[in-house]
Amino acid sequence: MNIAKTYGSWVKSCMEKDPEKAGSRIRRGLHLESFRVRHFSDKRMPKAYRYLNYMAIRLVADALDKPDTLAYINIFAPVEILECFGLTCVSMEALASYLSGFYMEDVLIDRAEALGIAPTLCTYHKNFIGAMDSGILPKPEIGVTTTMVCDGNVNTFRYLQDRFDVPCCVLDIPHSYSPEAEQYVVRQLRELIAALEKKTGRTLDMEELKERLRRENRSKEYYMDFLRKRAVRSYPNTLTLMLFQLFASHLDIGMDWVEKCFRMMDEEIDTYPVSDELRLFWIHVEPYPEPTLRAYLNYGEEVTIAGGDFDLDYTEPLDAEHPLEALARKMICNIYNGDFSRKADAIEKMVQTCKPDGVVEYCHWGCRQSAGGAGLIRERMKKLNVPMLVLDGDAIDRRNTQDGQIRTRFEAFLEVLRQQRKDAE
Amino acid sequence: MKTGYVCKYTPVELLEAMGAGPVRIDPEVTNFNEADTRMHPNMCSYTKGVLETYVNGDYDGLVLTTCCDSVRRLCDVLKDLYPGKFIFLLDVPRKTDGHAAALYAGQLRGLVSALETYTGRKYEEGELRRILSAQWKAEEDTPGGYETQQQGTVSVGIVGARCPRSLYRELDRKDVHVQFDLTCTGMERGQSLWQGAGRPEEILRAASEGCGACGEAEGLLPAYAAVLLGQLPCMRMADSRARADFLDAHSSGLDGVICHTVKFCDSYSFEYEKLRRENRIQLLKLETDLTAQCEGQISTRVEAFIESLHAQKDGTGENGGEDTGRGPASAESGTGSARGSADTAQGGTGAARKENGMDRIIVMGIDSGSTSTNGVIMDGTGRILAAGSVRTGAGTIDSSAAIREQLLQEAGLTQADILRTVATGYGRAAIPFAGGSVTEISCHARGARYFDPHVMTILDIGGQDSKAIRLNEKGEVTDFVMNDKCAAGTGRFLEAMARTLEVEIGELGPISLQSTEEVEISSMCTVFAESEVISLIAQNKKKADIAHGVHRAIAGKAVALLNRVDPAPAYMMTGGVARNPGVVKAVEEKLHAELFICEQPDIVGAVGAALCALDAAK
Incomplete structure (x- = not known):
């Protein structure tokens, strides 16, 4: 029996008549899952990941329990500032993933589409919109989004504001860096801070913000060190864990637990043997519900994901003495922002660090910034002589991915990689 | 020089002032072959159209804006493809305050400098001012x-x-x-x-005078940037x-x-x-x-x-009664309405006239669909004298002629007895003997109310499209939605599934009612669903269960379509797919409501067309 699916059906069964009850079942489900992860998780899961998994679920469950300190954000929002005001940040992408984890995406996406939202919109956004519309998610205190990387953000958060009266802040992030662009963003961050001060009655403690940035720098150092070791050592993971890693690298970055988690990873990897699996570098999101990919990649003995671009979208150390400038720079210079050549250069560099056997780009339904550049990345990889596979699918909506197609392509790719290994030997 | 542009925030006047020859790209293409290869099929169609147009056109330059993710990638791809051409991306802020305008002015300066390098021609601010002033004057002089x-x-x-x-x-x-x-x-x-733009005159003058503080004129670009963003x-x-x-x-x-x-x-x-x-x-x-x-x-x-x-607007409630002037005779009337006038194009000499009594008025409705062509002959009292259906096959003209013959024969009439014919459906404009045409939306509304005067919401699933139509109390269409071009959830989809399951299309429904196990068909794409069905067959799933899964998938799509028109009971389902009891049951389950199905659900559109013909004939 699929427990998550059964639980999801139970939630769905009362969604129409009593959305609050359904919402409470979701929160209870998350608490139960965090308990399960802490005490009964898969023995193959490294300790650091067990901690990550637990924290990622527990913090969201707690945050949803307390709407008066809840902020809905998109994954690139400056959480470092929001957290200084005692707000807990939950990204709408993470919520969409969790709801899909409960097998609820079908009704929620259909609901969003029935409102008139385009079927071609990214399913992370549609799932979130459907959930908000159905009343199963609490209304947050504030919404904060950036304009970078994804077109959906401005409209999804505008919907949140317009439909549910949630005050939302849009940070307009220019396409490319210049001192003027940096100042343009800094000014907006100051406006955000002023709005938060007014809202919460608290004054921003600049020292606290600086300390968060220092922790962020240390966390990333641990992670980069981990990745260098990961180039030669095994470290069991799953598609879902790779997504959970976004909590550490984005949503909670700057928090104590994240530094601890990355330090644990960096230390724990030394205890794992030298890797002989086929190693993949993953571009864009991991489609954790996809059956074939789960079968091969969750604790995969033959093939493993050795790194992904999402965790490395900004690797430069932040200048903690000038936190607002540093955060502005972090957003403008994110590899997904700006000309695609920036992303292509960064991926080239990452591929050289992670030394994978092959690269997989997963074109998630509705994500134009990623899919539109697939051809350009392919050209780059050709020059580096690294085989690359482009998979089309949907990381959220199970109905929108054809496992048969994924299986054929993925297995054929593995055949290529095996052959490549054999030739090298 | 010829420079394409796409977005209203493009400084078109600046491009003109610099002799870049701005031309707005309005793609009208028939395929996305280049774009699908160089980008990805799931990119915005407009962007793909621009790529096709640019690749196949004689543009020297292209000025794009960061208006969306698709256009950003389009720029990357074209820059890569044409390193020698002038392809420039302007970053348009998403805010419009003074800071944003200042930032955008910087972008405009960047464009000026890049264009100067590319063309060797210097930017003359006076020229830009002249163009803007003239444009504003013209705008000011335009009344209304x-x-x-x-x-x-x-x-x-x-x-x-x-x-x-x-x-x-x-x-x-x-x-x-x-x-x-x-x-x-x-x-x-x-x-x-x-x-x-508030006070254009002041904007232009202030810009020419400069800020004074630095001793140098600030130039027109900051003011122009503000106007563009405004x-x-x-x-x-x-x-x-x-x-x-x-x-x-x-x-x-x-x-x-x-x-x-x-x-x-x-x-x-x-x-x-x-x-x-x-x-x-x-x-x-x-x-x-x-x-x-x-x-x-x-x-x-x-x-x-x-x-x-x-x-x-007319408050008639007879929306279906309009003849929209597609027929050869009424098209010349130029009024868009042939109501009350006999259709002379049918050579109606000797034909029944309205003064001969209602039962002597005889009209025909033809619904030319993608899969079947349906027809009805009706008399002035609304009685159906003949009804039938033929496969559309490859030709609308042939199938409409065939159904006409079949109906006339069944009713024992000749063409001369038909006072008026109205066509509906995809092929409605191509039927030579029709005196007018009305869309299938209006015809289904009319037809549905003919069979059941209480119907408020119609679900029509035909051969290649499906639609949900919402009526008001008077039977007027208040809202409708149609599926897109793909055949997901339509008769074609069912045909493909029946073929894969190796059962006759007519058997699919009855078989599915014997289902005992729930099987999920997740895809609605005909091609993908076919491969899903094949893999279910390989897993030894029963035909009945697979068919039931197919029907539930269609029902999900259909109910989503219905939900977009704020559905209300009573419901009616029309179109050929309504003959399939499996689909009907699945839709009823999802909708939690009963569907009314008339005896011949595929002729509802034709009945509506006949009623429209009757209105005109009366």
Whole structure:
């Protein structure tokens, strides 16, 4: 029996008549899952990941329990500032993933589409919109989004504001860096801070913000060190864990637990043997519900994901003495922002660090910034002589991915990689 | 030099001043072969169209803006493809305050400098000022602003994303007055630029005098950047409230709004959602991929929408009774309505006349669908004298002739007895013997009420499209939606599934009722679903269960379609797929309501057409 699916059906069964009850079942489900992860998780899961998994679920469950300190954000929002005001940040992408984890995406996406939202919109956004519309998610205190990387953000958060009266802040992030662009963003961050001060009655403690940035720098150092070791050592993971890693690298970055988690990873990897699996570098999101990919990649003995671009979208150390400038720079210079050549250069560099056997780009339904550049990345990889596979699918909506197609392509790719290994030997 | 551009925030006047020859790209392509290869099939269709147009055109340059993710990638791809050409990306801020304008002015300076290097021609500020001043003067001298409608026509506003040219042609053909057009570059440039610009004269003068503080003139570019950003916002801007304000201010005399969305451009579906939620005006959502192939689809939907607007305006409630002037005789009348006039094109000498009594008036309705052509002969009392159906096959003309023969024979009549024929369905314009045509939306509404006067919501699933139609108490169409071009969830889809399961199409429904296990068919794409069915067969799943799964998948799609029109009971299902008891049951389960199915659900559209013919004949 699929427990998550059964639980999801139970939630769905009362969604129409009593959305609050359904919402409470979701929160209870998350608490139960965090308990399960802490005490009964898969023995193959490294300790650091067990901690990550637990924290990622527990913090969201707690945050949803307390709407008066809840902020809905998109994954690139400056959480470092929001957290200084005692707000807990939950990204709408993470919520969409969790709801899909409960097998609820079908009704929620259909609901969003029935409102008139385009079927071609990214399913992370549609799932979130459907959930908000159905009343199963609490209304947050504030919404904060950036304009970078994804077109959906401005409209999804505008919907949140317009439909549910949630005050939302849009940070307009220019396409490319210049001192003027940096100042343009800094000014907006100051406006955000002023709005938060007014809202919460608290004054921003600049020292606290600086300390968060220092922790962020240390966390990333641990992670980069981990990745260098990961180039030669095994470290069991799953598609879902790779997504959970976004909590550490984005949503909670700057928090104590994240530094601890990355330090644990960096230390724990030394205890794992030298890797002989086929190693993949993953571009864009991991489609954790996809059956074939789960079968091969969750604790995969033959093939493993050795790194992904999402965790490395900004690797430069932040200048903690000038936190607002540093955060502005972090957003403008994110590899997904700006000309695609920036992303292509960064991926080239990452591929050289992670030394994978092959690269997989997963074109998630509705994500134009990623899919539109697939051809350009392919050209780059050709020059580096690294085989690359482009998979089309949907990381959220199970109905929108054809496992048969994924299986054929993925297995054929593995055949290529095996052959490549054999030739090298 | 010829430089393409796409977005209203492009400094078109600056390009003109620098001799770059700005030309707005309005793609009208028939395929996306290049774009699908160089980008990805799931990119916005407009962007793909621009790529096709640029690759196959004689442009020297292209100035794009960061208006959306698709255009950003388009720029990357074209830069890579044409390193020697002038391809420039302007970063348009999403905010419009002074800081944003200053930032955008910096972008404009970057453009100037890049163009100077590329062309060797110096930027002359005087030239830009001259162009802007002339444009503003012309705008100031233009009376009115937004014209109100003329007597007897309907007046619509257009919102959403850039429209295909065929939409404007269709509106023109239908004599529809377009009161405003808020799509990407839809507004006339002078109006777009200067209507929100406060005091243009001062802007231009202040810019020429400079700021004084630094001793150097600041130049025109900062003021120009502010004017560009001050245009009515598009949906990518952080604050788009001015769009709603505009609608509030200009809704007087407006009959309806067309919201156009482009496939894989999602921003404007949010605008549609908002308009729909606020429910303040009759709304048509039209989604296209901007290819030439959309023309038929546009025609059907726009025509049906205009019919309902006319009906609403006239207060007749007989929206289906309009003859929209497609027939050879009435087309020349130029009035768009042939009501009350006999159809001379049918050579009606010797034919029954209305003074001969109602039962002597005999009309025909033909519904020319993609899969089947259905027909009805009806007398003046509304009695059906003959009804039937033939496969459409490869030719609309042949199948319509065949159904006509079959019906005449069944009723024991000759062509001379038919006073009037009205055609509906996809092939309605191509039926030579029809005296007029009405869209299948209106015809289904009429037909449904003929069979059951209580029907409020209609689900029609035909061979290649499905639609949900909502009626008001009077039987007028108040809202309708249609599926897109793909055959997901239609009769074609079922045919493909039946073929894969190796059962006759007629058996699919009864078989599925014997299902004992729930099997999920997750895909609605015919091709993907076929492979899913094959893998279920390989897993030894029973045909009955697979068929049931197929039907449930269709029902899910159908109910989602219904939900978009605020459905209310009583429900009726029409179209050939309503003959399938498995689909009917699955839809009823999902809808938690009963569907009324008449004896011959596939002739409902034809009955509606016959009723329209009757109106005209009377």
